[in-house]
Amino acid sequence: xxxxxxxxxxxxxxxxxxVAAMLGALQEDWGNPSSVxxxxxxxxDALVHAREQVAALLGVAPDTVxxxxxxxxxxNTVIRHAARRAPGQGDHVVTCSTExxxxxEVCEELREEGLRVSVLPVERDGRLDPERFAAALxxxxxxxxxxxxxxxxxxxxxxxxxxxxxxxxxxxxHTDAVQALGKLPLELGRLPVDYASFSAHKxxxxxxxxxxxxxxxxxxxxxxxxxxxERRRRAGTENLPGAVGFGAACEAAGSDMxxxxxxxxxxxxxxxxxxxxxxxxxxxxxxxxxxxxxxxSVSFAGADGEALVAAxxxxxxxxxxxxACASGSTExxxxxxxxxxxxxxxxxxxxxxxxxxxxxxxxxxxxxxLPDTVARVREALASEAARA
Amino acid sequence: xxxxxxVAMSGGVDSSVAAALLAREHEVVGVTMDLGGAPEDAxxxxxxxxxxxxxxxDARAVARRLGIRHYTANYRREFREAxxxxxxxxxxxxxxxxxxxxxxxxxxxxxxxxxxxxxGARGVAxxxxxxxxPAPDGGPGxxxxxxxxxxxxxxxxxxxxxxxxxxxxPLGELTKPEVRELAxxxxxxxxxxxxxxxxxxxxxxxxxxxxxxxxxxxxxxxGEIVDAAxxxxxxxxxxxxxxxxxxxxxxxxxxxxxxxxxxxxxxRVVVDRRPELSSRELLADGVTWLDGAPPSGPVRVQVRHRxxxxxxxxxxxxxxGVRIGFAEPVWAPAPxxxxxxxxxxxxxxxxxGWISACA
Numbered sequence: 001x002x003x004x005x006x007x008x009x010x011x012x013x014x015x016x017x018x019v020a021a022m023l024g025a026l027q028e029d030w031g032n033p034s035s036v037x038x039x040x041x042x043x044x045d046a047l048v049h050a051r052e053q054v055a056a057l058l059g060v061a062p063d064t065v066x067x068x069x070x071x072x073x074x075x076n077t078v079i080r081h082a083a084r085r086a087p088g089q090g091d092h093v094v095t096c097s098t099e100x101x102x103x104x105e106v107c108e109e110l111r112e113e114g115l116r117v118s119v120l121p122v123e124r125d126g127r128l129d130p131e132r133f134a135a136a137l138x139x140x141x142x143x144x145x146x147x148x149x150x151x152x153x154x155x156x157x158x159x160x161x162x163x164x165x166x167x168x169x170x171x172x173x174h175t176d177a178v179q180a181l182g183k184l185p186l187e188l189g190r191l192p193v194d195y196a197s198f199s200a201h202k203x204x205x206x207x208x209x210x211x212x213x214x215x216x217x218x219x220x221x222x223x224x225x226x227x228x229x230e231r232r233r234r235a236g237t238e239n240l241p242g243a244v245g246f247g248a249a250c251e252a253a254g255s256d257m258x259x260x261x262x263x264x265x266x267x268x269x270x271x272x273x274x275x276x277x278x279x280x281x282x283x284x285x286x287x288x289x290x291x292x293x294x295x296x297s298v299s300f301a302g303a304d305g306e307a308l309v310a311a312x313x314x315x316x317x318x319x320x321x322x323x324a325c326a327s328g329s330t331e332x333x334x335x336x337x338x339x340x341x342x343x344x345x346x347x348x349x350x351x352x353x354x355x356x357x358x359x360x361x362x363x364x365x366x367x368x369x370l371p372d373t374v375a376r377v378r379e380a381l382a383s384e385a386a387r388a
Numbered sequence: 389x390x391x392x393x394x395v396a397m398s399g400g401v402d403s404s405v406a407a408a409l410l411a412r413e414h415e416v417v418g419v420t421m422d423l424g425g426a427p428e429d430a431x432x433x434x435x436x437x438x439x440x441x442x443x444x445x446d447a448r449a450v451a452r453r454l455g456i457r458h459y460t461a462n463y464r465r466e467f468r469e470a471x472x473x474x475x476x477x478x479x480x481x482x483x484x485x486x487x488x489x490x491x492x493x494x495x496x497x498x499x500x501x502x503x504x505x506x507x508g509a510r511g512v513a514x515x516x517x518x519x520x521x522p523a524p525d526g527g528p529g530x531x532x533x534x535x536x537x538x539x540x541x542x543x544x545x546x547x548x549x550x551x552x553x554x555x556x557x558p559l560g561e562l563t564k565p566e567v568r569e570l571a572x573x574x575x576x577x578x579x580x581x582x583x584x585x586x587x588x589x590x591x592x593x594x595x596x597x598x599x600x601x602x603x604x605x606x607x608x609x610x611g612e613i614v615d616a617a618x619x620x621x622x623x624x625x626x627x628x629x630x631x632x633x634x635x636x637x638x639x640x641x642x643x644x645x646x647x648x649x650x651x652x653x654x655x656r657v658v659v660d661r662r663p664e665l666s667s668r669e670l671l672a673d674g675v676t677w678l679d680g681a682p683p684s685g686p687v688r689v690q691v692r693h694r695x696x697x698x699x700x701x702x703x704x705x706x707x708x709g710v711r712i713g714f715a716e717p718v719w720a721p722a723p724x725x726x727x728x729x730x731x732x733x734x735x736x737x738x739x740x741g742w743i744s745a746c747a
Binding site for chain 1: 461
């Protein structure tokens with residue numbers, strides 16, 4: 001069976017550069033970076049190099065980059081760190097309704113622990129209004145957390161402006177930048193962003209490694225206890241194979257970002273034009289203007305995302321319905337609900353996300369399969385159609 | 389020619405073997421329905437369990453072994469609306485519901501059949517013990533399983549006939565021991581999995597507690613247990629949840645007593661002696677007939693799962709339902725249970741209805 005992978009926002013195939021770097025770490029630089037001797041020294045050098053590679057893509061100094069097990073840990077670390085200052089220095093956290101569960105669930109936990117949590121609504125295009133954001137910040141706000149690029153819709157939040165608003169009010173600002181890395185030029189060091197979370201496997205690196213950016217001069221406590229690694233900001237022996245894979249993926253992503261985003265954007269636009277021509281009532285979800293070039297969230301009213309994904313999978317085409325682990329055959333994802341998309345439309349949504357290796361033939365294959373698939377799913381769900 | 393079929397895979401041995409048998413001749417796609425588990429988890433919103441349904445894991449392991457595709461389908465809302473809520477409402481009316489019938493008709497053979505169509509499949513196959521074969525009129529017919537001790541046609545009585553050509557029951561000609569042997573031959577991990585019992589969404593079997601959670605017995609105050617003459621024999625903990633024919637848990641002296649009637653409006657449970665619970669006639673409504681009309685000749689009628697069908701006559705009643713007269717008394721037909729009608733040979737399913745009253 002053919003295999004067409006159009007779910008790069010869930011995870012990506014590992015880039016050959018990352019595989020090569022990881023093999024090096026597994027076969028040569030297998031030492032413990034904390035060890036004094038030759039083995040540790042080689043590992044330490046590899047870790048330094050990896051950190052430089054990641055920092056370069058972020059546009060920051062290397063010692064502001066803390067390796068973690070992934071973005072979930074990075075976001076947990078920041079939010080938990082901020083909450084430790086409660087109740088003395090504040091009792092309030094601000095976030096947004098379209099965030100990833102790695103932020104929303106931690107904030108929900110803080111609410112249960114007695115903090116005030118403001119989950120701000122987004123506009124119909126999925127963007128957070130900076131005025132609304134600024135108005136939510138107050139004296140006791142310990143942290144504001146807004147994701148840079150939404151994983152389901154690809155919508156880009158106005159992070160430079162939001163971060164500046166937070167800075168103006170003295171509120172620490174965190175962004176879950178998982179889907180932005182390698183897709184947008186970040187220049188993080190020039191922005192008033194205090195913390196940012198990253199994951200390697202969304203841009204051609206391995207799973208199980210990510211990073212937390214902590215702006216120069218800020219302190220952060222380790223979520224875990226047990227060692228002085230990462231300058232006491234993340235305890236536990238470093239995941240060196242992961243880190244060098246992450247580093248190599250960042251370097252590769254940085255070197256082809258301009259060309260890659262241009263060509264993927266063209267493919268994504270071609271896909272949408274094809275869909276719009278063949279399925280006239282299809283609609284795109286989220287801002288068209290403020291959107292990364294490789295993501296298309298599209299709704300087919302009266303269809304069912306879960307059925308569409310399975311039906312396309314049977315033809316060898318991998319796409320997603322909502323987020324990778326969102327529940328509900330007939331419930332739209334929390335992101336689409338937050339954008340005010342009505343149930344019968346949102347329930348029939350799929351997410352197509354492109355990445356390294358996606359080519360014209362794959363897009364044409366999806367375009368060839370989609371009209372019949374959508375028609376079949378719609379027909380099956382229409383009343384009385386189940387019988388013979 | 390090989391067709392694509394969707395197999396409803398619960399993770400149990402029966403549906404696993406059904407998938408394995410069908411996969412020998414067709415392309416099979418396994419689907420496990422995520423119905424939300426116990427009622428307190430039935431809310432569709434959170435998705436917290438969506439990556440870790442234990443039975444779905446078993447089904448996935450079987451699918452991997454068989455080399456077939458497998459998906460989980462979230463039907464929590466449909467299950468709650470079509471099965472759990474009517475179940476609670478029936479108990480609240482003092483009736484004894486059979487949730488499996490609605491689950492078959494709505495979830496497996498409508499909602500899931502729609503999914504099959506959506507996936508380009510010919511239809512739905514399940515691990516039910518029942519047989520599909522032509523009826524005397526040449527149209528599709530539904531027959532009791534060869535293994536009468538496992539026969540499940542009682543739970544399939546109200547399927548629309550038009551659905552039958554889209555169904556397959558690969559276990560209809562097999563006995564349970566044969567199915568277990570086949571599971572072992574196919575190398576399926578579910579070969580020795582214990583049989584599921586009772587109501588799937590009440591795994592601990594405590595119907596009364598479940599009804600409380602569902603709000604069906606919320607106002608249940610204690611009340612009187614009376615005999616047919618109205619004499620108070622004892623007290624109950626709320627009438628909702630008692631079942632006609634029930635003997636256990638009444639706490640009465642001078643027994644054995646059996647529940648004869650539940651009257652939620654009066655919050656009363658009426659008990660009687662065993663012979664008094666027998667009926668020679670009952671009324672059924674909500675009737676379905678595979679041949680389009682109630683049977684006119686001699687038939688056999690089964691009033692409870694695992695009861696034998698009894699020789700009977702069916703005639704239309706004023707209510708739009710039917711009146712069923714039995715050749716011999718049947719014991720404890722309960723309102724809310726199904727009166728399922730078979731041909732005189734007790735082989736072919738003719739249809740049936742819901743017991744509304746007994747005489």
